Amino acid sequence: MSIRGKAFIAGAYEHPDRKIPDKSVAQVHAEVAVGALADAGLSLADVDGFFCSGDAPGFGPLSMADYLGLTRLRYVDSTETGGSSYVGHVGHAAAAIAAGKCRVALITLAGLPRSQPPARSGRPSGPESAFESPFGPTTPSMYALAARRHMHEYGTTSAQLAAVKVAASQHAQHNPNAMLRNPVTAEEVLDSPMISDPLHRLDCCVISDGGGALVVVAPEIAKNLPGRTVKVLGHGEAPKLQGSRIDLTHTGAVWSGPRAFAEAGVTPADVDYASIYDSFTITVLQTVEDLGFCEKGKGGAFVADGALLAPHGALPFNTDGGGLCNNHPTNRGGMTKVIEAVRQLRGEANAPVQVPGCDIALVHGTGGSIGTRMGSATLILGQEDA
Amino acid sequence: MSETRQLPAPAPEVNPETEPFWAATARGELLVKQCEECASLIWYPRSVCPDCGSLRTRWRPVSGRGRVYSYTVNHRGEGPYRDCGPYVLAYVELDEGPRLMTNIVAADGGRLGDGELAVGLPVEVAFHDTGEGSALPRFRPQSH
Numbered sequence: 001m002s003i004r005g006k007a008f009i010a011g012a013y014e015h016p017d018r019k020i021p022d023k024s025v026a027q028v029h030a031e032v033a034v035g036a037l038a039d040a041g042l043s044l045a046d047v048d049g050f051f052c053s054g055d056a057p058g059f060g061p062l063s064m065a066d067y068l069g070l071t072r073l074r075y076v077d078s079t080e081t082g083g084s085s086y087v088g089h090v091g092h093a094a095a096a097i098a099a100g101k102c103r104v105a106l107i108t109l110a111g112l113p114r115s116q117p118p119a120r121s122g123r124p125s126g127p128e129s130a131f132e133s134p135f136g137p138t139t140p141s142m143y144a145l146a147a148r149r150h151m152h153e154y155g156t157t158s159a160q161l162a163a164v165k166v167a168a169s170q171h172a173q174h175n176p177n178a179m180l181r182n183p184v185t186a187e188e189v190l191d192s193p194m195i196s197d198p199l200h201r202l203d204c205c206v207i208s209d210g211g212g213a214l215v216v217v218a219p220e221i222a223k224n225l226p227g228r229t230v231k232v233l234g235h236g237e238a239p240k241l242q243g244s245r246i247d248l249t250h251t252g253a254v255w256s257g258p259r260a261f262a263e264a265g266v267t268p269a270d271v272d273y274a275s276i277y278d279s280f281t282i283t284v285l286q287t288v289e290d291l292g293f294c295e296k297g298k299g300g301a302f303v304a305d306g307a308l309l310a311p312h313g314a315l316p317f318n319t320d321g322g323g324l325c326n327n328h329p330t331n332r333g334g335m336t337k338v339i340e341a342v343r344q345l346r347g348e349a350n351a352p353v354q355v356p357g358c359d360i361a362l363v364h365g366t367g368g369s370i371g372t373r374m375g376s377a378t379l380i381l382g383q384e385d386a
Numbered sequence: 387m388s389e390t391r392q393l394p395a396p397a398p399e400v401n402p403e404t405e406p407f408w409a410a411t412a413r414g415e416l417l418v419k420q421c422e423e424c425a426s427l428i429w430y431p432r433s434v435c436p437d438c439g440s441l442r443t444r445w446r447p448v449s450g451r452g453r454v455y456s457y458t459v460n461h462r463g464e465g466p467y468r469d470c471g472p473y474v475l476a477y478v479e480l481d482e483g484p485r486l487m488t489n490i491v492a493a494d495g496g497r498l499g500d501g502e503l504a505v506g507l508p509v510e511v512a513f514h515d516t517g518e519g520s521a522l523p524r525f526r527p528q529s530h
Contacts, residue, residue, distance in 0.1 A: 130398035130408075131430035132487045134522050136460065136467035141475045144458035152456070152505040196475075197459040243436040244429040244484040246477065248456055371477070371485075 002263050007094035007105075008222035008229040009381065011040025011215030012342040014320075014335075018179045018327060020209040021115040025057050026067050028110035028211045033068055036213035041225045042104060048072050049102030049216075051089040054080030055111060055330060064108065075102040081239065081375025082367025083277060085109075086214070086334035088377040090363075091235025093216040103218040110211030111330020128373070139331075140204055140280065144196035146370045147282040149248040151198065153297065156285065158198050160300030162189035164281040165202050165324050167308040172321025174350040179206045180325040189281075203281040205323035205333065212335040214342075222384075228346045233360070233380045234264030240374035251283075252376025253290035253364055260362075260378035261292075268292040271380075272358045273344040274315055275337035277366035278322040284308075287364055288315065291378070310353040319344065319353040334365035334377070341381055359383050392495055393473055393524075394466040397516035406445055407431050408520035416450045416511050416523050418484055419443045429484035450511030451528065452480040457490060457503055474498060478509055478525050489524045502527065 013035030015028060023031075029052070037043055047070050056064045061078040075096050079088055086109055093105035111118075125133075150156045166186055172178040189202040222229045236259025240252035261267060268291060276291075278284045285299040293315050294302035302314075310316035320326045320340040323333040341361040343349045360382050367375030400408045410417045419428035421435035422442040434441055457476035460467075467473060474490040474497075491512060492498045508528040513521035 125399060127403075127432060128430050130400065130404055133465075134396045134398050134516075135475060135487050135489050135524075136394075136463050136465070136473060137475055137487060138460060138462060138464050140462065141458050141460040144460070145456040145475065145477060148458055148505065149456040193461070194459075195462050197461070199458075241436075244427055246485045248477070 001098065003091065003094040003098050003235060004233050004263055004265065005231055006098035006219065007216050007232045008219060009090065009214055009232065009342055010217045010222055010225050010227070010229045011036040011042065012339045013039050014212045014327065014339045015110070015210040015329065016177050017210055018177070018208040019115055020112055025110050025112055026064065028112070029056065029064055029108045030068060032110060032211045032213035033106055033108050036215050037106065039227065040215040040217070041227060042215060044068055044070060045072070046104045047106045049075040049093060049096055049105035051077045051093060051105060051107040052109070053078060053085035055332070075105070081377065083279065083332040083334045084365030084367035084375035084377040085332065087338060087363050087365030087379050088237050090214060090216055090232060090338060090379055091237065091377065094232040094235065097216065097218045103221055105216040107214040107216065108211065109213070109329060109332060109335040111332070112209040113330050114207050114209045138196065140199055141196040142370050143280040143282050144199045146248040146286065147198050150282065150286065153249055154300065156300040158190055159186050160304045161203055161281040161285060162186040163304040164278070164284045164308065165189050167303070168278065168318055168322045168324040171310055171319045171353050172325035174352045175321050175326055178321040178326040179208055180321070199280055199282070205279050205328040206325065207331065208327050208329055210327055210329035212329065212339050214338055229384050230342050230345045231382045231384055231386050233266065233382045233386060234260040234262070236260035236263065236378045238376045240372060240376055242372035246371030248371050249286070251286050251290050251366060252374050253287050253378060256376045256378040257291040260380050264380035266360055266380060270360050271315070271362045272360050273319070273341065273355045274317045274362045274364070275341045276317050276364050277333050277337060278318060278324050279333060279366065281324070283366055284317070287366065291362070291364060311355045316355050319349050334367070337363045337365060338379065345381055345383055359386060392514070393489060393491065394470055395514040395516045395522050396466040397518040397520055400520065403433055404431060411513055411521040411523060412519055414513050416448050417445045418448050418482070420446045427482055427484050429486060448480055448482045452478045452509060454490065454503070454505055454507040454509060455479040455485050456505060474503065476525070486523070491524050491526050493526050493529065
């Protein structure tokens with residue numbers, strides 16, 4: 001069984017704020033939920049499937065569903081694969097809809113890491129923790145290790161990594177809600193303070209409050225809605241688990257990508273626009289290689305050649321400015337990646353970066369760590385009639 | 387150039403499954419798990435073989451020698467590392483195969499200068515006492 005054409009994204013909403021000191025996390029979940037449902041022409045009373053991930057406040061998905069008054073739920077899913085969760089949730093929602101388990105699925109994300117950093121999790125630490133945390137790993141340093149190894153094996157340079165940020169900043173200047181709207185040069189990236197060698201501050205995504213939501217519906221619901229919907233064509237997931245031999249030069253996209261392409265019946269050459277998870281510049285560079293947009297190891301040359309620039313690059317990416325410039329709500333970029341792909345397919349991206357004739361979009365989410373325990377989800381979306 | 391100031395050595399969380407590993411570090415011995423069915427070396431140490439699924443695993447010592455697989459000088463430490471200044475986080479590939487997260491330190495246990503670091507640098511284990519009955523397996527350039 002395939003999910004191709006069995007579900008449609010009917011609503012998408014990105015919270016406009018990047019700093020929200022005066023609201024609760026649950027409140028922001030509600031604002032984005034209502035926003036996405038309004039975008040679809042639906043309401044909370046229509047929702048019978050609910051998806052959030054492990055960072056939602058309270059007990060699994062139950063507290064948020066209760067807060068939102070989702071009394072008609074038939075299906076819940078709180079899959080937690082870090083920032084890739086929401087990309088995976090779209091695939092899970094489509095599968096649930098295809099199986100007849102629900103018809104209107106709501107996916108929400110909200111968090112306030114910028115103005116209200118959360119207290120330490122009370123969850124038991126992972127079995128790996130004692131063998132890693134005493135050595136002082138941080139999220140940027142883990143990706144820096146990957147960048148260093150990629151440089152060693154393939155000759156990738158800091159200037160090539162900087163090209164990813166330069167392209168994102170070119171796009172962000174057209175987004176009035178973006179956190180960082182000023183275009184930057186590669187020199188400015190290289191001159192920014194070193195965070196974890198070889199990653200500079202401008203190689204890292206922003207930390208922002210906010211959130212977003214999506215509404216995925218069955219075809220019979222989609223055809224009666226007033227607005228343009230987006231067809232779910234394919235989905236692939238592949239947590240990267242390496243055991244004793246961690247490898248820092250590839251991502252889970254080497255498996256999730258082919259699964260999604262196969263289900264959608266398309267190839268990388270068919271993709272008009274891509275939302276690529278951009279926690280760090282190296283994340284993008286490795287992902288475009290692993291998804292097959294260029295040869296493995298040639299990602300540096302690919303991005304430095306302007307491939308990522310919208311609207312006319314070989315692979316226009318992250319036209320909202322991505323996590324590097326626009327928004328990385330609650331340190332989880334998967335939601336905003338799906339939202340910008342929906343905008344592109346509906347022709348609603350900011351005009352200077354709208355890809356003309358955008359028929360097929362790819363979304364890739366990354367989560368968790370990078371050597372192993374990496375969440376990876378790829379989604380392929382198309383026009384209503386794709 | 388190395389500074390003599392030592393890195394923080396926060397104590398790991400020890401549980402019944404990992405107690406033999408940490409007790410060995412206090413004796414200056416580096417252990418990994420080995421699967422008794424398929425002979426895989428298992429890192430991080432655990433009681434199930436991630437390669438074949440066997441629950442029959444045993445502790446075995448390794449040489450403590452290897453090479454730097456990748457490294458970073460982290461300028462923004464968190465928690466116990468918040469105020470310690472830049473430090474080297476790395477993966478070391480042991481001669482026996484597994485790749486371990488660790489820190490690279492100078493021969494005297496202090497910081498290693500930037501120019502002394504390289505992917506492929508031969509290193510050997512150096513245990514840093516946590517003061518709680520365990521020691522962190524860090525690595526320094528091989529002395530010979």
